[in-house]
Amino acid sequence: MNFPIPVPSAATLPMMDPFGFARSAFDYWRDAVERSVLFMDVMRHRGNQYLEHIEKTKPSVLGFETEVLMDGRELPRPVNYELMRVLPPAGIEIDPQRRPFVVVDPRAGHGPGIGGFKPDSEIGVALRAGHPCYFVGFLPYPEPGQTVEDVVEAEVAFLRCVIERHPTTAEKPMVVGNCQAGWQIMMAAALEPDLFGPILIAGSPLSYWAGERGKAPLRYTGGLSGGSWMTALLSDLGNGLFDGAWLVQNFENLNPANTWWTKQYRVFANVDTEAVRYLEFERWWGGHVVLGGQEIQYIVDNLFIGNRLSTAQLMTSDGRRIDLRNVRSPVVVFCSRGDDITPPPQALGWVRDLYEGVDGIIANEQTIVYCVHDSTGHLGIFVSGSVSRKEHTEFTANMDYIDVLPPGLYETSISRADERADAGLIEREYLLEFTPRTVAELDREIGHQPDDEARFATVARISEINLGLYRLFLQPWVRALATPSSAKWMRRMHPNRLGYRLLSDRNPLTLSLPALAEKVRADRHPVGEDNVFRRAETLVSEQIARGLDTWSDLRDKASEQLFMSIYGQPLLQVLVGLRADGQPHRRRPGTELEHRRFIQRRQAELHDRIAAGGSHEAKMRSIIYVLGGAPATDERNFKRMRASRAELEPSLKLADFKNLLREQFFILKHDREAALEAIPTLLKGQSAAQIDTHLNQIEHVLAASGELSAHAADRFKRIKSLFHRARPNATAVALTSPGAAPQSPSAAMNEPASPAPIAKAAEPRQTVTSGLPVSESQGAQASDTGRMPDGDKPAAAPGRRAPRKPRNA
Known part of the structure; x- marks a missing residue:
């Protein structure tokens, strides 16, 4: 009987051969020594790069050539910001008629340029799409x-300047705000809503108390440090300036495994290939900037601790309220579940803070679109090449479609074209789809915890008390001791800055390192991955990282429990005055009586517009209805509409055509049955020949997108019946869509030729107005039935509109 003879693997052969074992040990030792020399040389390059970068007047990591258009230091209220035009690289042509893109970089401790760090970036994507691009950067030090x-x-x-440079462009600029620049852009759009086109806020926190238990421990930092008095102390020690390196250190402390081990070990283990990528990133990561003491105090008091932006409690110095409900441009929120700096609850919670339901969103004419990535980290949202090639490319390509979406709340999903059954109909690698959502559905994504509000409100009160005590007793002494020289040395000695300086050519201990590194590169002896000692090194590294991760998890859990136990005490909440008046712990604008009455007025205004218009509105409304009804919608429907403009509305400009499209979307979403039954009223006064022409145009547009589905064909039959009813002296023929209320033949014969007008019929008009608000019930209906922009619930009988129940928003 034959038994298989075990054959040792290649990895275990050196262990069985004493000489082979010794050779493996020697090869590993030699490789480790060489890698150590090369690693130290990479660190030396990093230090030299840091010193060279910070000594520049305008340090930036932007990967594109630019020209300065406006210098913020020359404005009536000087700032250290600049507006730059991005010059397209060779081989890229820009269409000056296309919508301009403005990318605003975050000033959160690092220098500018991360939004255009490499070709596969937000700016790179927009340039390749032919859009004129502008960049808003900043200088290292603020103005006094x-x-x-x-x-x-x-x-x-800056935005006014961009608009003035494109007087013939119909669309307003799209503005991209990364991280901390996102809330700045939203504040600007709330104050000057008419200047903005679609807004993309990527990884931007807007609701600072929000968060999921067991995640995002950064939100507890303010409470555990006793409030914002520490910020004031650091600003005073900095002689009125706050070192951005402290913000970077907070970021690094969230992931000690990466900060203290993994990032450096990755370079050490792959020093022959990883050095260039590492140095490119470190040029931005180590380029710390400085904020003004007034700026950082405002940010911490009003945003991070006070949470006043998402509750419409901020006021400008001239008395204007900063209310995000005033933003009229579509807002695209891009966040990630893998982001521990701006988790989805903080990126999306502002919607929940301002609105109790989709009714309020629609009444304020806001279109809010959100996309939640599954895994990428905070920096990956606006740095990762794969994210730029997928998400940012789709956002850029779909901005015109987002611009015409009716007001409401939508979630986007991105799927690969080659994984879909209709792959042949998709032009690009990915397809972006939009699905209507309700605030209740968004709430499940946010994980709202009402009990947390009392705790964070307590932190805000404690912060005010501690800050007042610091300003009364300590601040005069600290300011008397601080000087420009002491502030400069404190910045230099910050641990995050000092590490760069110590390993640079300014350290005499590194003088022999360049020659030694060159000698090693000339005679390099890398060891293979199958070396048993190299494998052991990898295992040890993984254990170190895993140990640091475990310690970090325990630290975060302890911090959360400590925060919850301290600020959840009823006695402490009473002592700071939270329970004295029985009022909510924070303002909820969506529940206020004034806002509810506003919603009712807007709904009534829209209802009065259902029967206003002429043949333009009738044709567009009909096409939207036929193409609607799917669980989600995508850009292909907009392209069909846009391609039909030359035939349907040749005299309309593109911007007016988009307004018409948006308004009819809007009306159908508000009250589908009333909107359809008003079509004969819109066609009043048209001859039979004109009506036939309109129907032929609609049929031609629908046929251009391929054969209609059975569902769409049934809808088109109903449209035909409504157009036939509009013929002069025609007898109505009831051709209702599937699910319509059944009618007896006698009822159909007695149906009037056209329905009683819902509002006074208007003469056919040439001008187009923008959309008006729609109701929460219809928004919920669109989401619950999975329809966009209209659902397929049983229709009311033709010529009658189902009674509407009065509701309180």
């Missing part, structure tokens, strides 16, 4: 007395 409000006003001035 610079405030957050000054920065917001400067960004408004």
Whole structure:
């Protein structure tokens, strides 16, 4: 009987051969020594790069050539920001008629340029799509007395400059705000809504108390440090300036495994291939900037701790309220579940803070679109090449479609074209789809915890008390001791800065390192991955990282439990005055009586517009109805509409055509049955020949997108019946869509030729107005039935509109 003879693997052969084992040990030792020399040389390059970068007047990591158009230092209220035009690289042609893109970089401790760090970036994607691009960057030091409000006003001035440079462009600029720039852009859009086109906020926190238990421990930092008095102390020690390196250190402390081990070990283990990528990123990561003491105090007090932006409690110095409900441009929120700096609850919670339901969103004419990535980290949202090639490319390509979406709340999903049954009908690699959502559905994504509000409100009160005590007793002494020289040395000695300086050519201990590294590169002996000692090194590294992760998890859990136990005490909440008046712990604008009455007025205004218009509105409404009814919608429907403009509305400009499309979307979503039954009223006064022409145009547009589905064909039959009823002296023929209320033949014969007008019929008009609000019930219906823009619930009988129940928003 034959038994198989075990054959040792290649990895275990050296262990069985004493000489082979020794050779493996020697090869590994030699490789480790060589890698150590090369690693130290990479660190030396990093230090030299840091020193060279910070000594520049305008340090930036932007990967594109630019020209300065406006210098914020020359504005009436000077700031250290600049507006730059991005010059297209060779081989890229820009269409000056296309919508301009403005990318605003975050000023959160690092220098500018991350939004255009490499070709596969937000700016790179927009340039390849042919859009004129502009970049808003900043200088390392603020102007004396610079405030957050000054920065917001400067960004408004920059946007006006961009608009003036494109007088013939129909669309307003699209503005991209990364991280901390996102809330600045939203503040500017709330103050000057008419200047903005679609807004993309990527990884931007807007609701600072929101968060999921067991995740995002950064939101507890303010409470565990006793409030914002520490921020004031650091600003005073900095002689009125706050070192951005402290913000970077907070970021790094969230992931000690990566900060203290993994990032450096990755370079050490792959020093022959990883050095270039590492140094490119470190040029931005180590380029710390400085904020003004007034700026950072405003940010911490009003946003991070006070949470006043998402509750419409911020006021400008001239008395204007900053209310995000005033933003009229579509807002696209891009966040990630893998982001521990701006988790989805903080990126999306502002919707929940401002609105109790989709009714309020629609009444304020807001279109809010959100996309939640599954895994990418905070920096990956606006740095990762794969994210730029997928998500940012789709956002850029779909902005015209987002611009015509009716007001409401939508979630986007991105799927690969080659994984879909209709792959042949998709032009690009991915397809972006939009699905209507309700605030209740969004709430499940946010994980709202009402009990947390009392805790964070307590933190806000404690912060005010501690800050007042610091300003009364300590601040005069600290300011008396701080000087420009002491502040400069404190910045230099910050641990995050000092590490760069110590490993640079300015350290005499590194003088022999360049020659030694060159000698190693000339005679390199890398060891293979199958070396048993190299494998052991990898295992040890993984254990170190895993141990640091475990310690980090325990630290975060302990911090959360400590925060919850301290600020959840009823006695402490009473002592700071939270339970004295029985009022909510924070303002909820969506529940206020004034807002509910506003919603009712807007719904009534829209209902009065259902039967206003002429043949333009009738044709567009009909096409939207036939093409609607799917669980989600995508850009292909908009392209069909846009391609039909030359035939349907040749005299309309593209911007007016988009307004017409948006308004009819809007009306169908508000009350589908009333909108359809008003079509004969819109066609009043048209001859039979004109009506036939209109129907032929509609049929031609529908046929251009391929054969209609059975569902769409049934809808088109109903449209035909409504157009036939509009013929002069015609007898109505009831051709209702599937699911319509059944009618007896006698009822059909007695149906009037055209329905009683819902509002006074208007003469056919040439001008187009923008959309008006729709109701929460219809928004919920669109989501619950999975229809966009209209559902397929049983229709009311033709010529009658189902009675509407009065509701309180």
